[in-house]
Amino acid sequence: xxxxxxxxxxxxxxxxxxxxxxxxxxxxxxxxxxxxxxxxxxxxxxxxxxxxxxxxxxxxxxxxxxxxxxxxxxxxxxxxxxxxxxxxxxxxxxxxxxxxxxxxxxxxxxxxxxxxxxxxxxxxxxxxxxxxxxxxxxxxxxxxxxxxxxxxxxxxxxxxxxxxxxxxxxxxxxxxxxxxxxxxxxxxxxxxxxxxxxxxxxxxxxxxxxxxxxxxxxxxxxxxxxxxxxxxxxxxxxxxxxxxxxxxxxxxxxxxxxxxxxxxxxxxxxxxxxxxxxxxxxxxxxxxx
Amino acid sequence: xxxxxxxxxxxxxxxxxxxxxxxxxxxxxxxxxxxxxxxxxxxxxxxxxxxxxxxxxxxxxxxxxxxxxxxxxxxxxxxxxxxxxxxxxxxxxxxxxxxxxxxxxxxxxxxxxxxxxxxxxxxxxxxxxxxxxxxxxxxxxxxxxxxxxxxxxxxxxxxxxxxxxxxxxxxxxxxxxxxxxxxxxxxxxxxxxxxxxxxxxxxxxxxxxxxxxxxxxxxxxxx
Numbered sequence: 001x002x003x004x005x006x007x008x009x010x011x012x013x014x015x016x017x018x019x020x021x022x023x024x025x026x027x028x029x030x031x032x033x034x035x036x037x038x039x040x041x042x043x044x045x046x047x048x049x050x051x052x053x054x055x056x057x058x059x060x061x062x063x064x065x066x067x068x069x070x071x072x073x074x075x076x077x078x079x080x081x082x083x084x085x086x087x088x089x090x091x092x093x094x095x096x097x098x099x100x101x102x103x104x105x106x107x108x109x110x111x112x113x114x115x116x117x118x119x120x121x122x123x124x125x126x127x128x129x130x131x132x133x134x135x136x137x138x139x140x141x142x143x144x145x146x147x148x149x150x151x152x153x154x155x156x157x158x159x160x161x162x163x164x165x166x167x168x169x170x171x172x173x174x175x176x177x178x179x180x181x182x183x184x185x186x187x188x189x190x191x192x193x194x195x196x197x198x199x200x201x202x203x204x205x206x207x208x209x210x211x212x213x214x215x216x217x218x219x220x221x222x223x224x225x226x227x228x229x230x231x232x233x234x235x236x237x238x239x240x241x242x243x244x245x246x247x248x249x250x251x252x253x254x255x256x257x258x259x260x261x262x263x264x265x266x267x268x269x270x271x272x273x274x275x276x277x278x279x280x281x282x283x284x285x286x287x288x289x
Numbered sequence: 290x291x292x293x294x295x296x297x298x299x300x301x302x303x304x305x306x307x308x309x310x311x312x313x314x315x316x317x318x319x320x321x322x323x324x325x326x327x328x329x330x331x332x333x334x335x336x337x338x339x340x341x342x343x344x345x346x347x348x349x350x351x352x353x354x355x356x357x358x359x360x361x362x363x364x365x366x367x368x369x370x371x372x373x374x375x376x377x378x379x380x381x382x383x384x385x386x387x388x389x390x391x392x393x394x395x396x397x398x399x400x401x402x403x404x405x406x407x408x409x410x411x412x413x414x415x416x417x418x419x420x421x422x423x424x425x426x427x428x429x430x431x432x433x434x435x436x437x438x439x440x441x442x443x444x445x446x447x448x449x450x451x452x453x454x455x456x457x458x459x460x461x462x463x464x465x466x467x468x469x470x471x472x473x474x475x476x477x478x479x480x481x482x483x484x485x486x487x488x489x490x491x492x493x494x495x496x497x498x499x500x501x502x503x504x505x506x507x508x509x510x511x512x
Contacts, residue, residue: 001335001435001438001440001441001442002335002435002438003435003436003438005335006435038330038331041330042330042332042441042442043442044444064466067464067465067466067468068466070430070464070466071430071431071432071435071440071466071468072432072435073430073432074428074429074430074431074432074433074435075344075432075433075435075436076432077432078344078345078346078347078348078428078432078433078436079344079345079346079436081346081347081355081357082345082346082347082357082358082359083345085347085357085359086359108353109353112349112353112354112355113355115355116347116355116357159408159409159463160409278347278349278355280429281348281349281427281429282349282353282355284349284408284409284427284429284463285349285350285351285353285408285409285412285427285429286349286351286352286353286409286410286413287409287410287413
């Protein structure tokens with residue numbers, strides 16, 4: 001298929017009128033129609049119903065539209081980033097981080113974007129999955145990292161990035177530090193800080209075991225929980241990927257192992273600016289160990 | 290001088306692999322259907338041609354860097370080769386042949402970029418498994434391939450064949466479009482125009498490294 005054909009089809013999907021779509025694409029209607037017909041031949045069936053005053057997508061057309069739209073966006077984004085690099089375009093990169101998800105894993109991708117576009121402004125926002133998805137849908141956020149088990153609208157794209165494992169975070173000199181691996185039973189006599197915005201590892205543990213834990217609920221972010229651990233208030237189950245200050249230590253948590261998948265999400269069908277598009281591509285292309 | 294083990298050797302290796310595969314009836318049917326479908330639809334007429342500009346791009350590399358075509362062109366001509374994916378044994382042969390030809394391509398003053406629609410670390414796997422030193426870039430969602438006019442949707446029979454042997458293309462691409470490039474090779478001269486190309490609807494046919502080397506040497510005058 002050709003770039004122009006796909007562009008014509010996507011324009012037609014938006015305006016559902018051959019004459020207006022051909023005008024918008026700056027091409028004669030016969031040439032426009034032939035181009036769509038050739039695309040239909042390639043896909044092996046009609047993409048549109050053509051009735052006198054009504055143009056509608058067929059089932060095949062509806063199925064192909066998001067894929068063709070994504071491919072067209074990718075073609076435009078690859079070129080736009082090349083252009084933006086030449087012209088030192090200013091742009092912003094707005095990344096949402098779901099509960100307990102750090103920026104360390106995507107920091108390399110952010111660095112690459114800033115290397116290519118030095119004038120980019122970076123925004124990180126930590127919030128609940130619902131608030132972040134709402135921000136994305138209202139165009140306040142380019143992409144969001146979210147854990148599994150989030151209710152996402154159908155129009156949200158999601159790509160798995162990595163698996164997050166629970167680790168026990170302790171202050172240095174804590175008695176559990178001597179253990180290489182900490183189990184659920186080991187923490188039953190400890191005060192466990194349960195941060196509302198720190199990931200739901202404790203909830204996941206309680207959902208699959210009958211353990212009775214001494215929980216200290218905290219309406220706080222991960223960095224505040226880490227401060228509280230350092231002050232000796234208790235220990236916490238957090239992501240094993242969190243970088244820690246030198247006065248804290250982490251130990252793997254086993255029996256049971258608590259994991260969650262982290263996904264990169266964007267709004268389907270919404271073109272991203274060159275900075276955000278390249279960030280998403282970088283994240284999708286690589287593997288996160 | 291172009292060495293004999295590079296000249297023509299890829300063609301015979303590809304033919305041998307193709308002959309072996311054709312003994313598997315299910316593979317042969319899917320293969321013949323895919324090639325016939327591309328020939329029937331006149332697919333190849335969409336591919337960009339010699340004298341046309343190659344679409345400018347910035348894409349992520351296997352190692353997580355952004356690579357700009359313009360930056361690579363600043364150093365000399367660029368050989369851009371499209372691959373179907375890490376799972377494709379014909380691509381693996383092509384990659385190995387290009388890895389072998391790389392010193393001569395570089396000696397002639399050119400660079401080599403491999404583009405694949407695969408994501409999720411597969412470009413890095415493809416690079417490591419085939420001991421490749423050149424850049425392997427992820428053409429995420431086939432955007433550059435589309436601009437080059439070499440993307441098609443895998444026919445049903447071929448999709449079913451891949452699924453039956455456990456190759457999860459949607460997972461590898463990060464989408465369920467089943468779009469894939471024909472394994473074309475372009476040589477882009479420093480002004481961004483295409484100086485030479487190889488495009489074939491039959492994915493078992495690839496550009497011969499010896500022809501690539503000769504074309505690059507013709508462009509730069511370096512051996």
